[in-house]
Amino acid sequence: MEKLFALLAKLSSPRIPVPLDKQTHFVIGALLGLVFSVVIGYWAILIVALIAVAKEVYDYKHPLIHTCDFYDWLATTLGGILGAGIWHQLIL
Numbered sequence: 001m002e003k004l005f006a007l008l009a010k011l012s013s014p015r016i017p018v019p020l021d022k023q024t025h026f027v028i029g030a031l032l033g034l035v036f037s038v039v040i041g042y043w044a045i046l047i048v049a050l051i052a053v054a055k056e057v058y059d060y061k062h063p064l065i066h067t068c069d070f071y072d073w074l075a076t077t078l079g080g081i082l083g084a085g086i087w088h089q090l091i092l
Helices: 003-009 019-038 043-061 070-091
Strands: none
Touching: 003 019, 019 043, 019 070, 043 070
8 A cells, every 4th residue: 555655646746746644535535435336326425525524523523633634525535536436437
């Protein structure tokens, strides 16, 4: 997994680097979107977005060890959209 993140870091633009944290959220969202879309179709995007919101609420309630960030939610949700889209392109 670390090699994947290193590759993503190399591919990101040098002018606008994507933090490793956001890359992780994106990859996890894509995996969740892919897995959930196998079972429930495009509703997977909603489920991934809700899971991301729940995680950010958890982070908000534990400020000593976590930080709540809108962009974490956004990265996870965009990953979910990509994962669901990939699945639906594969089955068409």
